[in-house]
Amino acid sequence: MYAKKGFTLLELLIVLAIITILLSISGFSMQGLVHNNSVDSAASKIHKSLLFARNHSASTLNNVTVCPLNNITKFCSSDWSTGVDVFIDEGVANKLDGDDVILETGQAISSSDQLKFPVNNITFTPAGQLSSLPTTPIFRYCSGDIRAGVKLSLNGRSRIVDQSAFANCN
Numbered sequence: 414m415y416a417k418k419g420f421t422l423l424e425l426l427i428v429l430a431i432i433t434i435l436l437s438i439s440g441f442s443m444q445g446l447v448h449n450n451s452v453d454s455a456a457s458k459i460h461k462s463l464l465f466a467r468n469h470s471a472s473t474l475n476n477v478t479v480c481p482l483n484n485i486t487k488f489c490s491s492d493w494s495t496g497v498d499v500f501i502d503e504g505v506a507n508k509l510d511g512d513d514v515i516l517e518t519g520q521a522i523s524s525s526d527q528l529k530f531p532v533n534n535i536t537f538t539p540a541g542q543l544s545s546l547p548t549t550p551i552f553r554y555c556s557g558d559i560r561a562g563v564k565l566s567l568n569g570r571s572r573i574v575d576q577s578a579f580a581n582c583n
Contacts, residue, residue: 448557448559449559451556452526452554452555452560453561455522455554456552456554456561456563458497458519459497459528459552459554459563460571460572460573462497462499462517463563463565465499465516465517466478466479466516466517466535466537467541467569469499469501470537470538470541471537471541473501474539475501475502475503475539476501476502476536476537476538476539476544477499477500477501477502477516477536478499478500478501478507478535478537479497479498479499479534479535479536480497480534480535481494481497481498481533482498482509487508487509487510488507489507489508489534491532493528493530493552494521494522494526494527495519496518496520496521497517497519498515498517498519499515499516499519500513500514500515500516501513502536507533507534522554525556525557526554526556527553527554527555528552528553528554529552529553530547530551530552530553531547531548532547535565541568542567542569543566543567543568543569546565546566546567550565550566551563551564551565551574551578551579552564552565553581553582554582555581555582559576560576560579560581560582561573561575561576562574562576562578562579564578
């Protein structure tokens with residue numbers, strides 16, 4: 414008589430049940446990781462836009478403004494959730510007009526997230542410094558209870574800060 418080789422149906426079902434349980438556990442932990450990474454990525458994009466604006470202002474010796482542009486009036490608005498735009502600001506201050514050149518157009522953030530900053534624009538001078546600085550110079554990006562920020566200094570430098578640097582997005 415030949416020896417039977419292979420798995421029984423019961424053995425296969427037990428292995429499938431174990432695999433299903435392990436995948437469901439890892440799936441829940443992956444959701445949190447993906448959520449944290451998306452917030453970190455958003456803060457990193459803001460940081461890169463600020464670095465780009467500062468470097469461009471110093472290399473071209475122009476004022477470069479970072480703000481959320483209103484699509485109709487072309488003035489800087491206070492709604493940072495519409496995206497972070499970067500442009501050379503030669504004409505009317507804080508308005509995309511005349512010979513101004515748009516350097517970077519930001520994408521709107523998710524409707525469930527918040528992006529806050531205390532003023533409606535940031536202008537880098539040809540020296541790479543900020544023309545003015547608000548009292549709390551932190552971009553605050555919040556998605557649920559996950560937060561990340563980008564802090565500015567008067568010399569124009571920016572750095573990513575964690576959620577302990579600010580209490581909330583309000």
